[in-house]
Amino acid sequence: MAPSTETALFVVRERAAGERRVAATPDSVRRQVATGRRVLVEHEAGAAAGFPDEAYADAGADLVDATDAGGATLVARVAPPSLEDVNRLSPGTVLLTFLAPHRNLEVVRALADGGISTLAMDLVPRITRAQAIDALSSQANVSGYRAVIEAAHALDKYFPLFMTAAGTIRPARIVVLGAGVAGLQAVATAKRLGAVIHVSDIREAAREEVASLGGTFIEVPDIEDATGEGGYAKEVGAGFLERQRAVLTEFLGQANAAITTAQIPGRPAPELITREMVEAMQPGSVVIDLAAADGGNCALTEVGRIVEHHGVRIIPGNDFPSAMAGESSALYARNVAAFCDLLIDDEQRLQLDLDDEVVAGSLVTHEGTVTAPKIAELLGGKDA
Template sequence: MAATSEATLFVGREHGAGERRVAATPDSVRRQVGRGINVLIEHGAGQAAGYDDQAYAEAGAKLVDAAAIGEAPLVARVAPPSLEDVRALSPDTVLLTLLAPHRNLEVVTALSERGISTLAMDLVPRISRAQSIDALSSQANISGYRAVIEAAYGLDKYFPLFMTAAGTIRPARVVVLGAGVAGLQAVATAKRLGAVVHVSDIREAAREEVASLGGTFIEVPDVEDATGEGGYAKEVGENFLERQRAVLTEFLSQAHAAITTAQIPGRPAPELITQQMVEAMQPGSVVIDLAAADGGNCALTQAGTVVEHNGVRIIPGNDFPSKMAGEASALYARNIASFCELLVDDEDHLHLDLEDEIVAGSLVTHGGTVTAPRIAEMLGGKDA
C-alpha cells in the first residue's frame, strides 16, 4: 500500500450490546498526536468507559460526528463491525479491530468486497516485537482477574482460611482450566484471596508458571506436551480428553469454583467440562467460562446467560473486559497506539508494509481478497 499524504485515525462509539470499551483514551491520543497522527474522536465515544469529550480535546483530538469516519484512512474500533459499520467505511480504509474472523465470516466477506484492509487485533503474532500490540493478552489479563472476583461474589463462602473462636473455616478450592494469560492471572488473583488453587493445562511449559504463582499442577497420566504454534495449546485427540476429564472430575467434585480459559485461535473452544462433570460438583459451586464466545469449555455454557444445573451455576465470561471498561480501554488503546505507530513512516504518512511480520500475520482482508489462509478456507477457498 502506498503512503498517503497524512495519517489520520478515526475512533467512534461502539454500538454492540453491552460493549463499553473504546479504542482510544486521552493518554493514547496524546501519544499518537505526538507521533504525528491526526486523531478524530466521535462525540461521546469514551463516555461509557469514563472518558469525556473535553479530555480528548485537551489531549489534541478533534471531536467529530460519526459521518467523519469517511475522512480517515485509518479506523480503530473494539468490537467486530456490523455490516452497516462496514458500509460506512471508505474503500481502501485500514481497519484495526478485534475481529474474531472465524465467528464473523459474513463481515469478513463484506470487508473484502468493500476493499478494506483489515488488521485483526486478535491475530497479532505472539512474538517479542509485538508484545505491546498484543490485545488478546491485555484483555485476557482483565478477564482472568474478573473471573475470580465474579466467582468469589457468586459463592456463599469465604475464599481464605479463617480461624475464629467459633471454629475454623477452610479456604475455597478453585480449579483453573488453562494456564495462558487469563488462567495465570486467575491463579494469581485466587491465591491473593487465599484460595487453594489447582490448575490443568496440556502444555508442559505451564507447569513452572503455575508453580511460581503458588498453584498446584494437575497431572494427567501418559500426557504428551501439546504446545502449539505461538505458545497456544494445540488440538488434542478424544482419547486424551477422556483421560483428562476423568482426572478433572475428581478435582471438580471437591471444588467450589472452576474457571475455564482454554481457547484455540480460530476454532471452537474445546469442551473440558461435560454435563456429567458438572453434576459431580457440589451444589452452590460455580463455573466461570471465559471461552463462552467460542462455544465454551463447559457443555452447559450459554453466552450471555447464567445457567443453573443441579445447583451449580455456569456463568459466561465473554463480556468481562467490558465490565471493567476504563482499565480495559486504557490497555487496548495502548495496543492500538503501538500498532498505529508501526503503520506510520518517518514522514508521518500512513504506510501498510505487507512484508512486516506483524502486519502480515494480522491481515485478514486486503485489496478485495481474504488474505488470511484459514479464513479463506472457511469461506470456501475463494481468496488468499
C-alpha cells in the same frame, strides 16, 4: 497499498450491545498527537468507559460525528464491525479491530468486497516484538482477574483460611482450566485472596508458570506436551481428553469454583467440562467460562445468561473486559497506539509492509481479497 500523504486516525463509538470499551483514551490520544498524528474521535466514544468528550478535546483530538470522518485513513475500534459498520468505510481504509473472523465470515467477506485492509487485533502474532500490540493478552489479563472476583462474589464462602474462636473455616478450592494469560492471572488473583488452586493445562511449559504463582499442576496419566503455534495449546486426541476428564471430575467434585479459559484461535473452544462433570460438582459451586463467546469450555454454557444445573451456576465470562471498561480501554488503547507506530512512518505516512510478520500475521483482508489462509478456506477457497 500506496502511502497516504496524511494519516488521520478515527476512533469509533462502539455500538455493539454491551460493549463499553473504546479504542483510544485521552492519554493515548495525547501521545499520538504529540507525534504529529491527527486523531478524530467520534462524539461520546469514550463516555461508557468514563472518558468524556472534553478530555479528548483537551488531549488534542478533533471531536466528530460518524459521518464527518471521511478523511480518516485509519479506523480503530474494539468490537467486530457489523455489516452496517462496514458499509460506512471507504475503500482503501485500514481497519484495526478485534474481528473473531471465524465467527464473522459474512463481515469478512464484506470487508474484502469493500476494499478494506483489515488488521485483526486478535490475530497479532505472539512474538517478542509484538508484545506491546498483543491485545488478546491485555484483555485476557482483565478477564482472568475479573473471573476470580465474580467467583468470589457468587460463592457463599470465604476464599481465605479463617481461624476463629468459633472454629476454622477452610479456604475455597479453585480449579483453573487453561494456564494461558487469563488462567495465570486467575491463579495469581485467587492466590492473593487465599484460595487453594489446582490448574490443568496440556502444555508442559505451563507447569513451572503455575508453580511460580502458587498453584498446583493437575497431573494427567500419559500426558503429552500439546504446545502449538504461538504458544497456544493445540488439539489433542479423544483418548487424552477421556483421561483428562476423568481426573478433572475428581478435582471438580472437591472444588468450590472452576474457571475455564481454554481457547484455540480460529476454532470453537474445546469442551472440557461435560454435563456429567457439572453434576459431580458440589451444590452451590460455580463455573466461570471465559471461552463462552467461542462456544464455551463447559457443555452447559450459554452466552448472555447464567445457567443453573444441579445447584451449580455456569456464568459466561465473555463480557468481563467490557465490565471493567476503563482499565480495559486503557490497555487496548496502548495496543492500538503501538500498532499505529508500526504502520505510520516518521513523516506520518500510513504504509502496510506486507513483509512484516506482525502485519502479515494480523492481515485478514486487503485489496479485495481475504488474505488469511484459514479464513479464506472457511469462506470456500484460497483468495476468496
